[in-house]
Amino acid sequence: MKFRSRLVVNLDHIAYNVEQIRKISKESHVLFMIKADGYGHGMIPIARYAITELGIKEFGCATISEALKLREELNELEFDIYVFSDIQLELLENVDIYLKRRIIPVISNVSELDYILHTAELKNFPICLKFNTGMNRLGLDPNDTPLIVNKLKQHGRTSVHHLISHYANASASMSENQTNVLQRTRFEEIKKFFRDSGIQLLRTSQSNSGSVEQKTGVREVSGDTHVRPGLMLYGPSSLNQNVAGEFKGKLVSVLETYILRVFEVKKGEVVGYNSTPCPEDGLIAILAIGYGDGFFNRYSGAHLYHKGFEGVIIGRVSMDMTHVFFPKEAIGKITAHEIFTIWGKSEGDFLKFCMETKTIPYEVFCALLPRIPRVYRLN
Numbered sequence: 001m002k003f004r005s006r007l008v009v010n011l012d013h014i015a016y017n018v019e020q021i022r023k024i025s026k027e028s029h030v031l032f033m034i035k036a037d038g039y040g041h042g043m044i045p046i047a048r049y050a051i052t053e054l055g056i057k058e059f060g061c062a063t064i065s066e067a068l069k070l071r072e073e074l075n076e077l078e079f080d081i082y083v084f085s086d087i088q089l090e091l092l093e094n095v096d097i098y099l100k101r102r103i104i105p106v107i108s109n110v111s112e113l114d115y116i117l118h119t120a121e122l123k124n125f126p127i128c129l130k131f132n133t134g135m136n137r138l139g140l141d142p143n144d145t146p147l148i149v150n151k152l153k154q155h156g157r158t159s160v161h162h163l164i165s166h167y168a169n170a171s172a173s174m175s176e177n178q179t180n181v182l183q184r185t186r187f188e189e190i191k192k193f194f195r196d197s198g199i200q201l202l203r204t205s206q207s208n209s210g211s212v213e214q215k216t217g218v219r220e221v222s223g224d225t226h227v228r229p230g231l232m233l234y235g236p237s238s239l240n241q242n243v244a245g246e247f248k249g250k251l252v253s254v255l256e257t258y259i260l261r262v263f264e265v266k267k268g269e270v271v272g273y274n275s276t277p278c279p280e281d282g283l284i285a286i287l288a289i290g291y292g293d294g295f296f297n298r299y300s301g302a303h304l305y306h307k308g309f310e311g312v313i314i315g316r317v318s319m320d321m322t323h324v325f326f327p328k329e330a331i332g333k334i335t336a337h338e339i340f341t342i343w344g345k346s347e348g349d350f351l352k353f354c355m356e357t358k359t360i361p362y363e364v365f366c367a368l369l370p371r372i373p374r375v376y377r378l379n
């Protein structure tokens with residue numbers, strides 16, 4: 001069977017990106033953010049490759065079910081898993097999962113901490129605390145630091161497995177953005193308070209991609225043992241255009257589809273749902289991808305390139321198909337059944353696509369549905 005549409009994932013590019021991250025963050029360990037199915041690239045094959053070929057030992061998931069899947073499918077391999085947001089510690093059956101499957105929930109409120117401290121089976125369970133230093137989403141209140149330290153001491157805990165903070169504006173300058181400066185200062189104060197109180201911090205981390213790209217929160221600069229890159233592992237930078245960074249990644253994926261049919265059109269002739277008129281005489285290529293694949297209607301208007309011709313997505317994207325309008329010079333040159341690359345063929349085409357569609361790389365990756373098979377390549 002010929003493929004319909006597919007996401008070709010170049011594992012070597014992940015290796016390259018990890019190498020770049022390690023160059024920037026030197027002594028810091030990489031806690032590999034693999035949530036949302038590896039940012040849409042397929043969690044299991046990527047994690048397997050990262051563990052066996054790149055020496056990655058820690059992964060970040062968002063939900064307990066992602067973590068459980070990772071543990072079950074890669075049961076023979078040695079690695080740690082953190083669950084960052086949907087930890088569901090209040091459900092008794094999950095406590096069992098955390099204990100027996102060696103999964104670490106990231107604690108972000110005092111009642112979760114109390115639960116761990118007061119549950120006998122969790123007496124020796126690693127405590128991982130995330131503070132809200134200014135993101136204002138999940139996280140412990142920095143004002144509660146003395147209270148938290150006291151609770152730990154009362155329960156004979158002398159160390160924290162991992163202390164975490166997360167930036168709200170890592171795409172902006174780490175030195176000029178005032179929220180970034182404040183978050184960094186607060187995190188330093190929290191770390192100091194724990195240490196001054198005799199609580200050992202076994203691991204600390206503050207940096208996601210944007211922050212790593214600016215060499216903040218790396219061991220050399222702030223003493224943090226870990227960095228937590230996500231997007232940059234998959235290639236794109238997450239920095240705003242005016243912010244200088246040290247990372248030039250390789251896009252990991254190529255989104256390919258193929259042309260179902262081509263036909264000539266005259267100016268004003270209509271195509272697809274809602275009958276959109278063509279702007280000029282030209283050629284329509286019908287691509288075998290649509291919103292049933294996670295390729296959205298709002299992508300209409302974006303430019304795509306094929307055989308040196310610039311096309312534009314015209315009209316409404318359908319569930320299974322997308323129409324691309326090409327100038328009349330493409331007639332006879334672009335034909336049915338050709339493989340059509342949507343992004344990943346030329347430098348910058350993915351970011352251009354994101355900008356034109358007013359989306360962000362995170363969203364475009366994660367939106368791709370399982371109907372698009374992920375195919376893995378190792379050159």
Ligand SMILES: Cc1ncc(COP(=O)(O)O)c(C=O)c1O
Binds near residue numbers: 166228230
């Ligand atoms: C706590 C935490 N750390 C790290 C990351 C990775 O972020 P990024 O993909 O921007 O590197 C995320 C992603 O949302 C996160 O929630």
